[in-house]
Amino acid sequence: MKKALKIFSLVLLMLVVVAGVVVATTPMKKLISLAAPKIDNIRVTDTRVDEETATMHVLMDVTPSFLSTFVDSIEYKFKLYNKTVAQGHKGFERDANQKKQTIKFPMTMNHNQTRELVRRQVKEGEKVQAYIKAYSDVPLLGRRMFTINEDLDMVIPALPGAKITNVNITDFGLDEMEMVMTMQMDNPNEFDFYIRDMKMTLNFPDKMHSVGGSGKDYLVKAQSLTPVQLQTVSDVKKPLKTTFKTLTGDHVWNYRMNASMVLEPKSDVVGTIHMDMVKTGKINVVQQLKKAKATEKAERKAEKQEKKEARKKEKAE
Structure with a gap:
């Protein structure tokens, strides 16, 4: 029993040492990025299109990592074919009844700049490049910024x-x-x-x-x-x-x-x-x-001809 306890203690110590070495040799920025929240289920709603601009709301589901918690604000930039189509920032308030966080933020595009890019995306299936800085309070570490750079299967509606x-x-x-x-x-x-x-x-x-x-x-x-x-x-x-x-x-x-x-x-x-x-x-x-x-005139003529043929049919019967 004592021997097993000693082995367990040695293994635990080795794990702590290895974890300490990993933390000590890995830049803090990279560690934080590994703990970034996961974003998925991206969709577009409340779109309004006029002659010059398209405004819409983008919704994303946020799944916290083992470190990150509620995302209280984001800075975002979306690109198509390496050209910026929308950018901005948005803050969020925590809802006590919210079990899973869904963030919603506005996006505005100028047709003169994005019309052909979006139409090209529809034809070629190009992904949207997202560059997001998400801010969250992390236990023991305080307020941290998580950088999320992903290629998204996001559908941006093209102007009909x-x-x-x-x-x-x-x-x-x-x-x-x-x-x-x-x-x-x-x-x-x-x-x-x-x-x-x-x-x-x-x-x-x-x-x-x-x-x-x-x-x-x-x-x-x-x-x-x-x-x-x-x-x-x-x-x-x-x-x-x-x-x-x-x-x-x-x-x-x-x-x-x-x-x-x-x-x-x-x-x-x-x-x-x-x-x-x-x-x-x-x-x-x-x-x-x-x-x-x-x-x-043609409609009257056709109607007249139709009545004439109907009378002929009646006589024949």
Whole structure:
């Protein structure tokens, strides 16, 4: 029994000596980095996209190491293809009821700087390079900084493209005009998304103002183009003057469209996206009216032919 106790004591002493040698010969910075908390389950939520920027919240689950505890603040920088796409810092308050820490911080990207990088990432599957400094109180050692540099499988949503491809005037009166605009939605992302709610205002300066929307949900497939129909009703300004000028040569009208929509991705790592956009262009009103009239005439002719064939069928029976 005494012999076994002596052997156990010697082994324990050897372990303490080895641990002491390791600690003494390993730089403190490296020791602390080995005790850094683990970050995983990264996802993006609360995204808002406009013409120049995309703002979103990044969520990460934090698993403490044997030394680290609650992470009270971080400094972060994210890169794509070695180019910075977002950076900042954020502090956190401890929640007594929180069993596992999930940190949430804002990220803002400028489309002019990141649009092509993010679209390229979608095609090539490039990982996001994360450079994070996490601050935490460590027992006996006090407040410490943990450096976490990792390549992350993080999905950054790319800005969908939108282009007006057709404007169809369905009715033109003295004080009102009805139109159907076709917008081609370009989804460069690796996930499908639904357009749940799309509203728009359309302004033809000095001529008319209109409001409208999609009227239904649309599913836009990943990496594809999808046409979206927008119906509008317009109030004509100075009806008689506008109509006269249009009929006597003012055929081409400039427009400015402001649209907002809610996109719901079919993805577990990207949440709802709120998107605002501004589009400008021009349409030939007279040309569109002629097209609408020709379409109406063809529909009446087809209806007349259908009734004629129905009568023939009745007589034959």
